[in-house]
Amino acid sequence: MTTTSTDHRIAPDAAGSGGLRLDGVTLTLGDGDSAVTALDHVGLGVAPGEFVAVVGPSGSGKSSLLAVAGGLQQPTSGTVHIAGTELTALSDKERTAARRRHIGFVFQQSNLLASLTVREQLLLPLHIDGRLGAAARTRADELIEAVGLTHRAGSRPHQLSGGERQRVGLARALMTSPAVLLVDEPTSALDRVRSAEAVQLIAEQTHERGTATIMVTHDTAIMDAADRVHEMVDGRLS
Amino acid sequence: MFLALRDLRFARGRFALMGAVVALIAVLGVLLSGLASGLADAGISGLRALPVTHMAFDEKATSEQFSRSTVEQGDWQAWSKAPGVERAEPFGNTLTNAQVTRGAKKGEQVNLAVFGMAPDSSLAPSPSRGTGLEEGSAGIVITREIADLGVEVGDVLTADKSEVRLKVVGLVDETVSYGHIGVAYADLDTWRHLHYGLPGDLPEAARRQATAVALTLEPGADVAVVEKATATRADTKETTFGASPGYTAESSTMALIKGFLYAISALVVGAFFTVWTVQRKAEIALLKALGAPTGYILRDALAQVVAVLVGATAVGTAVGLALGSVMIGKAPFSLSAPAIATSSGLLIGLGTVGAVVAVRRITAVDPLTALGATR
Numbered sequence: 001m002t003t004t005s006t007d008h009r010i011a012p013d014a015a016g017s018g019g020l021r022l023d024g025v026t027l028t029l030g031d032g033d034s035a036v037t038a039l040d041h042v043g044l045g046v047a048p049g050e051f052v053a054v055v056g057p058s059g060s061g062k063s064s065l066l067a068v069a070g071g072l073q074q075p076t077s078g079t080v081h082i083a084g085t086e087l088t089a090l091s092d093k094e095r096t097a098a099r100r101r102h103i104g105f106v107f108q109q110s111n112l113l114a115s116l117t118v119r120e121q122l123l124l125p126l127h128i129d130g131r132l133g134a135a136a137r138t139r140a141d142e143l144i145e146a147v148g149l150t151h152r153a154g155s156r157p158h159q160l161s162g163g164e165r166q167r168v169g170l171a172r173a174l175m176t177s178p179a180v181l182l183v184d185e186p187t188s189a190l191d192r193v194r195s196a197e198a199v200q201l202i203a204e205q206t207h208e209r210g211t212a213t214i215m216v217t218h219d220t221a222i223m224d225a226a227d228r229v230h231e232m233v234d235g236r237l238s
Numbered sequence: 239m240f241l242a243l244r245d246l247r248f249a250r251g252r253f254a255l256m257g258a259v260v261a262l263i264a265v266l267g268v269l270l271s272g273l274a275s276g277l278a279d280a281g282i283s284g285l286r287a288l289p290v291t292h293m294a295f296d297e298k299a300t301s302e303q304f305s306r307s308t309v310e311q312g313d314w315q316a317w318s319k320a321p322g323v324e325r326a327e328p329f330g331n332t333l334t335n336a337q338v339t340r341g342a343k344k345g346e347q348v349n350l351a352v353f354g355m356a357p358d359s360s361l362a363p364s365p366s367r368g369t370g371l372e373e374g375s376a377g378i379v380i381t382r383e384i385a386d387l388g389v390e391v392g393d394v395l396t397a398d399k400s401e402v403r404l405k406v407v408g409l410v411d412e413t414v415s416y417g418h419i420g421v422a423y424a425d426l427d428t429w430r431h432l433h434y435g436l437p438g439d440l441p442e443a444a445r446r447q448a449t450a451v452a453l454t455l456e457p458g459a460d461v462a463v464v465e466k467a468t469a470t471r472a473d474t475k476e477t478t479f480g481a482s483p484g485y486t487a488e489s490s491t492m493a494l495i496k497g498f499l500y501a502i503s504a505l506v507v508g509a510f511f512t513v514w515t516v517q518r519k520a521e522i523a524l525l526k527a528l529g530a531p532t533g534y535i536l537r538d539a540l541a542q543v544v545a546v547l548v549g550a551t552a553v554g555t556a557v558g559l560a561l562g563s564v565m566i567g568k569a570p571f572s573l574s575a576p577a578i579a580t581s582s583g584l585l586i587g588l589g590t591v592g593a594v595v596a597v598r599r600i601t602a603v604d605p606l607t608a609l610g611a612t613r
Contacts, residue, residue, distance in 0.1 A: 072605050093531070105608070156248070
């Protein structure tokens, strides 16, 4: 697979000011004989407001795709652009700042902080960025309402169900109005009905707020909500 | 402190246990400081109260100088003429026993640390009750520890061996001790009777002797010449504390116990925060993935450490002070603000060092572990 053959997957307006674009991204883990190619010349464009699902078996490179797209890991070669900035050209410190301002992560099993209430989980990203003010509090309340948890705003993670936790994780990811939303196996802890609800909510928020969203999952049942679906096999995207 | 405070509240049971350990160590720190100051007071407060900078001893007396040294009249005369010497006065020191032979406590045995001095010298006491010393009158001025035994101004004590009758003429109402024995001030001849255990007339040679030359030196005075000429050695007043019976052993034992206490505390705090940080690894990875700089997480963790240490030390110190105030008078115990401040400061400081070593591992956490199901 070459970079040119992946051009059809780059949405027309993703290369400009918004969205996410990966070009010829290769990630090799380890070295010598034990080297593994986790991502093999991956090209992918996601426009603002577009919801892309990437499915594949475990070990196919889905998590590596999120790690590279989210600036958690530098690719061996290739480039990542986020909201018009070349993420792969930034220093470690700048990439950390880009993560906190432009990228929203929704983690597997939501990954909330045990000691914080729902409302505080949402305020945390803005506190980290030094922007915790009245506007942040208003936005937190608005997002909590958007994910239907107003009655749970003061609860801590251990008091929430799996589905509620996942919705908090989504709301937290949206707090900074990120250009890109990266969602890692959002339904691994949920039953079928809750899974469908959670993914539907992600799709709604993506369209409403104009984020470029990538969701990786091995659960083929939840792909209907996505605008596009790609399959990942052995580090290659089809 | 956004996360630190909320973690403190959420895991309050665990933090309370660790805080209790630090608080108990702080209690022990206050009590040990009080005991150390109390022992120091009992051991050397008499020397500390003397208005001198140095003491010159017979150069042959290298330890327990106060019982081994003898100086001659010629020595203090030579010292007082030497350059850089403001004052040089004879000082006598001896430990003796006496019996109350007149007074309410008749028959009572009393230990005395007798300081001998010329009544007109700068060393002479200023009694809060009664009168001062007078040459040749065999009057003594007692201090609080002796008064606490029931001895009063106007009582008469009779010294063992010499059978010298000592009339209590004055009282200094302060704890003034030497070697855990209350100080009694006497004129030089009375001191000589007690020191040599001689009644009646003193031999001529004894009348020209004292234990040491009490000196007030100008800062930076070079006294090598007069030291050589008189075969004496001038020690600073603080150095002479070590010559007081038991003082060095007591203070080094206390310092050793306190040192171990601080080391244990630092290790306990370090161990707690090591476990705590390891437990938080997933949350730290999450924070980093959310874009928190390592500095943000470290600051948060250290603020938590300092909050716990300061809080626990404050509680422990307060309890220690309450317990200590009960002990005053019942044991050699005194509360000194600088000693307690040092003790608390060390506890917080060394605890922080222990915790810093522990929370440093925050820097090594890889944000990548926030992805996937590796937890």
